[in-house]
Amino acid sequence: xxxxxxxxxxxxxxxxxxxxxxxxxxxxxxxxxxxxxxxxxxxxxxxxxxxxxxxxxxxxxxxxxxxxxxxxxxxxxxxxxxxxxxxxxxxxxxxxxxxxxxxxxxxxxxxxxxxxxxxxxxxxxxxxxxxxxxxxxxxxxxxxxxxxxxxxxxxxxxxxxxxxxxxxxxxxxxxxxxxxxxxxxxxxxxxxxxxxxxxxxxxxxxxxxxxxxxxxxxxxxxxxxxxxxxxxxxxxxxxxxxxxxxxxxxxxxxxxxxxxxxxxxxxxxxxx
Amino acid sequence: xxxxxxxxxxxxxxxxxxxxxxxxxxxxxxxxxxxxxxxxxxxxxxxxxxxxxxxxxxxxxxxxxxxxxxxxxxxxxxxxxxxxxxxxxxxxxxxxxxxxxxxxxxxxxxxxxxxxxxxxxxxxxxxxxxxxxxxxxxxxxxxxxxxxxxxxxxxxxxxxxxxxxxxxxxxxxxxxxxxxxxxxxxxxxxxxxxxxxxxxxxxxxxxxxxxxxxxxxxxxxxxxxxxxxxxxxxxxxxxxxxxxxxxxxxxxxxxxxxxxxxxxxxxxxxxxxxxxxxxxxxxxxxxxxxxxxxxxxxxxxxxxxxxxxxxxxxxxxxxxxxxxxxxxxxxxxxxxxxxxxxxxxxxxxxxxxxxxxxxxxxxxxxxxxxxxxxxxxxxxxxxxxxxxxxxxxxxxxxxxxxxxxxxxxxxxxxxxxxxxxxxxxxxxxxxxxxxxxxxxxxxxxxxxxxxxxxxxxxxxxxxxxxxxxxxxxxxxxxxxxxxxxxxxxxxxxxxxxxxxxxxxxxxxxxxxxxxxxxxxxxxxxxxxxxxxxxxxxxxxxxxxxxxxxx
Numbered sequence: 001x002x003x004x005x006x007x008x009x010x011x012x013x014x015x016x017x018x019x020x021x022x023x024x025x026x027x028x029x030x031x032x033x034x035x036x037x038x039x040x041x042x043x044x045x046x047x048x049x050x051x052x053x054x055x056x057x058x059x060x061x062x063x064x065x066x067x068x069x070x071x072x073x074x075x076x077x078x079x080x081x082x083x084x085x086x087x088x089x090x091x092x093x094x095x096x097x098x099x100x101x102x103x104x105x106x107x108x109x110x111x112x113x114x115x116x117x118x119x120x121x122x123x124x125x126x127x128x129x130x131x132x133x134x135x136x137x138x139x140x141x142x143x144x145x146x147x148x149x150x151x152x153x154x155x156x157x158x159x160x161x162x163x164x165x166x167x168x169x170x171x172x173x174x175x176x177x178x179x180x181x182x183x184x185x186x187x188x189x190x191x192x193x194x195x196x197x198x199x200x201x202x203x204x205x206x207x208x209x210x211x212x213x214x215x216x217x218x219x220x221x222x223x224x225x226x227x228x229x230x231x232x233x234x235x236x237x238x239x240x241x242x243x244x245x246x247x248x249x250x251x252x253x254x255x256x257x258x259x260x261x262x263x264x265x266x267x268x269x270x271x272x
Numbered sequence: 273x274x275x276x277x278x279x280x281x282x283x284x285x286x287x288x289x290x291x292x293x294x295x296x297x298x299x300x301x302x303x304x305x306x307x308x309x310x311x312x313x314x315x316x317x318x319x320x321x322x323x324x325x326x327x328x329x330x331x332x333x334x335x336x337x338x339x340x341x342x343x344x345x346x347x348x349x350x351x352x353x354x355x356x357x358x359x360x361x362x363x364x365x366x367x368x369x370x371x372x373x374x375x376x377x378x379x380x381x382x383x384x385x386x387x388x389x390x391x392x393x394x395x396x397x398x399x400x401x402x403x404x405x406x407x408x409x410x411x412x413x414x415x416x417x418x419x420x421x422x423x424x425x426x427x428x429x430x431x432x433x434x435x436x437x438x439x440x441x442x443x444x445x446x447x448x449x450x451x452x453x454x455x456x457x458x459x460x461x462x463x464x465x466x467x468x469x470x471x472x473x474x475x476x477x478x479x480x481x482x483x484x485x486x487x488x489x490x491x492x493x494x495x496x497x498x499x500x501x502x503x504x505x506x507x508x509x510x511x512x513x514x515x516x517x518x519x520x521x522x523x524x525x526x527x528x529x530x531x532x533x534x535x536x537x538x539x540x541x542x543x544x545x546x547x548x549x550x551x552x553x554x555x556x557x558x559x560x561x562x563x564x565x566x567x568x569x570x571x572x573x574x575x576x577x578x579x580x581x582x583x584x585x586x587x588x589x590x591x592x593x594x595x596x597x598x599x600x601x602x603x604x605x606x607x608x609x610x611x612x613x614x615x616x617x618x619x620x621x622x623x624x625x626x627x628x629x630x631x632x633x634x635x636x637x638x639x640x641x642x643x644x645x646x647x648x649x650x651x652x653x654x655x656x657x658x659x660x661x662x663x664x665x666x667x668x669x670x671x672x673x674x675x676x677x678x679x680x681x682x683x684x685x686x687x688x689x690x691x692x693x694x695x696x697x698x699x700x701x702x703x704x705x706x707x708x709x710x711x712x713x714x715x716x717x718x719x720x721x722x723x724x725x726x727x728x729x730x731x732x733x734x735x736x737x738x739x740x741x742x743x744x745x746x747x748x749x750x751x752x753x754x755x756x757x758x759x760x761x762x763x764x765x766x767x768x769x770x771x772x773x774x775x776x777x778x779x780x781x782x783x784x785x786x787x788x789x790x791x792x793x794x795x796x797x798x799x800x801x802x803x804x805x806x807x808x809x810x811x812x813x814x815x816x817x818x819x820x821x822x
Binding site for chain 2: 005133156161162169170171172173178179211214220227268
C-alpha cells in the first residue's frame with residue numbers, strides 16, 4: 001500500500017486541523033477554490049500557494065512526505081495546463097521553431113493556472129488527510145442537511161473503493177492467463193484486454209453495489225426517529241478558524257491589489 | 273413467522289412454488305435443497321426484499337408476527353428482521369468496526385447514552401470485543417463476518433435470517449463464526465432461519481438447527497419437520513438431488529442404517545469399500561514446473577523460500593488458511609506475478625500454465641460460451657494476427673466444438689457465460705483453460721459454492737486432466753471433494769511450505785493440519801484408519817461417492 005492509502009491516512013487524524021468541523025473545512029475549501037477562479041496573476045497565486053503550504057505544515061496537518069507525494073497528481077495536471085497554455089495561447093512571440101511557438105501571454109497564464117492548481121491541491125490534500133470520512137458524513141448530515149440515506153450510501157461507496165483494488169488485481173490476473181506474452185516473457189493485457197477486465201470489474205461492482213444497497217435497507221436505514229452515535233461538534237473555534245482562513249486569503253488579495261499585481265479574468269482576453 | 277402458499281416468479285421463471293411453512297417464535301430452522309431451488313429467495317421473502325426491492329411476481333402471503341411482508345417496506349421490517357449475507361463485504365458499509373455496529377443502532381434510534389454499552393455487548397457475543405477501533409479493511413474474512421453479525425445483533429432483532437454465512441471462510445473462520453452464531457441465538461432467543469448447502473460441514477461441527485425445510489428443484493417444499501426426521505426420511509432423494517448431507521444422513525441414504533459411524537453396519541460398509549480401483553495406478557511423468565527458493569508478494573513478501581516440483585500426471589492439493597499465501601503462490605507459479613526472489617521454470621519457451629479462479633466470472637471475456645472457449649486460442653500460436661481472431665468469431669474451430677461437447681456445454685453455446693448455473697460456469701472456466709493444452713493446470717478453490725453433484729464432477733475433471741498427462745495444482749478448503757483425486761498435498765502456513773508429501777501422510781498429520789488451519793472431514797478421518805495409501809483412499813472415496821442411494 002502506498003502512503004496515500006485510506007488506512008494510513010487515518011493515522012494522521014490528530015492535530016488542530018483534524019479537530020475542526022469537517023463541514024466547515026469543506027465549505028472553506030470550496031470558498032477558497034472559488035475565489036482563486038478569479039485570480040490570474042503569478043505573484044498573487046504564488047503567494048497564496050506559499051501561504052497555504054506554510055499554514056498546512058505549521059498546523060502539522062499533513063506530514064511533509066505525504067504532502068510531497070500528494071502533490072504528484074496536481075503537479076502532473078499543473079504541468080499539462082502550463083504546457084498547453086504556453087504553446088497555444090496567442091500573443092507576443094518569445095520563441096518559435098516551425099509550428100511550435102511560445103508566447104509571453106501563454107507563459108504567464110499557464111504559470112498562473114498551474115499555481116492555482118497547486119494551491120487548490122495543497123488545501124485539498126490537507127482536507128482529505130485531516131478528515132475522518134465518517135465524521136464528514138455525520139457532519140454533512142447534521143450541519144449541511146444532507147439526507148442520511150445519501151451520506152450512508154457515500155460511506156458505503158467509500159468502503160467499496162477499499163475493496164476494489166484487490167478485486168481488480170484478481171480480475172486482471174484471471175484475464176492475463178490467456179493474454180499474449182510480451183517481449184519480457186510476462187503476459188500483456190493490451191488495450192482490449194484491459195477493457196474486457198474493466199467490464200468484468202464493472203459488472204461485479206454493480207452487483208455488489210446492489211447487494212450493499214439492499215443491506216443498508218435491511219439494517220434499517222431510513223427508520224425514524226434516528227439517533228447519532230458521535231455527533232460532530234460545531235464550536236466557536238470553528239468560527240475562528242473560518243475567520244482566520246478567510247482573513248489570510250483577503251490579506252494576500254488586498255496586498256496584491258495594493259502593489260498592483262492583482263489581475264482578474266481579463267488577463268485571458270489580453271485586457272489586463 | 274409464517275409463509276402461506278407463497279409463489280415467486282422472476283419474469284417467466286418460477287423460483288418458489290406454493291411454499292407453506294411455519295417458523296414458531298424462538299425456533300431454529302435450516303433451509304436446504306439443490307442449487308437453484310429458491311433457498312435465498314425464501315429468505316428475501318421473509319425480509320421483504322422480494323417483492324419490494326427486486327422485481328418479481330409474488331402470490332400467497334408471508335407474515336412476520338402480525339406484519340404482512342408484502343405491505344410493509346424492507347426498512348420497516350428491519351425493526352424485527354435482521355439479515356446476514358454470504359459476503360461480509362456486501363454487508364459492511366462503514367470504515368471501522370465501532371461505526372459499523374453503531375450504524376444499525378443509529379438507524380433504530382437507540383439513545384446515544386446506551387450505544388457504547390450495546391456496541392461492546394454485541395461484539396462480545398461474537399467474541400470480537402478485541403476488534404473495537406480496528407479498520408474493517410484490516411480484518412480477515414472470518415473477523416469481518418463476525419463484525420457483520422454483531423452489527424445485526426446490536427439492534428436486537430426478533431428474527432435472524434442467515435444466508436450461507438460461512439461459505440466464504442476458511443476452517444478457522446467457519447468455526448469462529450459458527451460459535452458466534454450459536455452464542456447469538458442463545459443470547460437473543462431470536463427466531464432463526466439458516467440457508468446452508470454444506471450440511472456435511474455443519475453437522476461435523478454439531479451445529480444443526482432442530483427444524484428443517486427442504487426445497488426441491490422446482491421451488492416447492494420437498495419436506496418439512498424436525499431435522500432428524502427429515503434427514504432420515506429424505507436422505508436418499510436429497511443425496512441424488514445433489515445436496516451435501518451430514519455424514520450420518522449420507523450413510524443412512526446408502527446403507528439404510530442410522531447411527532452414523534457408531535453403527536456397526538455403516539462401519540462394515542465403509543470397510544468393505546474397495547481398497548484398489550481397477551487399473552488405477554497413476555504414472556508419474558517428468559517434472560513440468562519447478563519453483564526454487566521462491567519469494568513473492570506485491571510490496572512485501574508473503575511467500576518465503578518456496579521450493580516445489582509438479583510432475584505430469586499428478587493432482588497436487590495446496591492446503592492452508594486464508595492469508596497463508598496460497599493465491600500468491602498460484603499466481604506466481606502461473607507467471608501472472610513476477611517473483612521477488614527465486615525462479616519458476618517451466619516446459620520450454622511456450623507458456624506452460626493454465627489457471628482457473630475461485631470465481632469463474634472473474635475470467636469471463638467472451639460474449640458467448642463458445643466465444644469464451646475460443647478466446648486467446650490465436651494468441652497461443654505465434655504469427656497469427658487480428659484476422660485470425662475475427663475468423664474465430666464466425667466459425668468456432670474444431671477444438672472449440674470438441675471442448676463444448678466434452679464439458680457438456682453444447683446446449684448453452686450461444687448463451688452469455690454470466691447466465692449459466694454455478695456448475696456450468698465452473699465447467700466453462702475449466703473448458704476454456706484446458707482447450708489450450710498447457711502442461712500445467714492451476715485451480716484456486718475449484719469446487720467453491722458447488723453442490724455435491726457439481727463439486728464431485730469438477731474434482732473428477734481435475735483427475736482426468738492429470739491422467740491425460742498434465743500436472744494439476746489445486747488450492748482448496750474442500751478436502752471432502754478433492755481428497756478423492758489428489759495424489760499429494762502441500763501445506764502452506766504463513767508463506768512457507770510446512771509439509772509436502774503423499775496425501776494420506778499429510779492427512780494423518782493432525783497436529784500440523786490444525787496449526788495450519790485445515791480441518792479433515794469425519795468421513796476421511798474414518799477412512800484413514802483403515803486405508804494405508806493414497807490409492808486406497810481414492811478407491812474408497814470414489815466408490816463411496818458413486819454408491820447409489822437406497
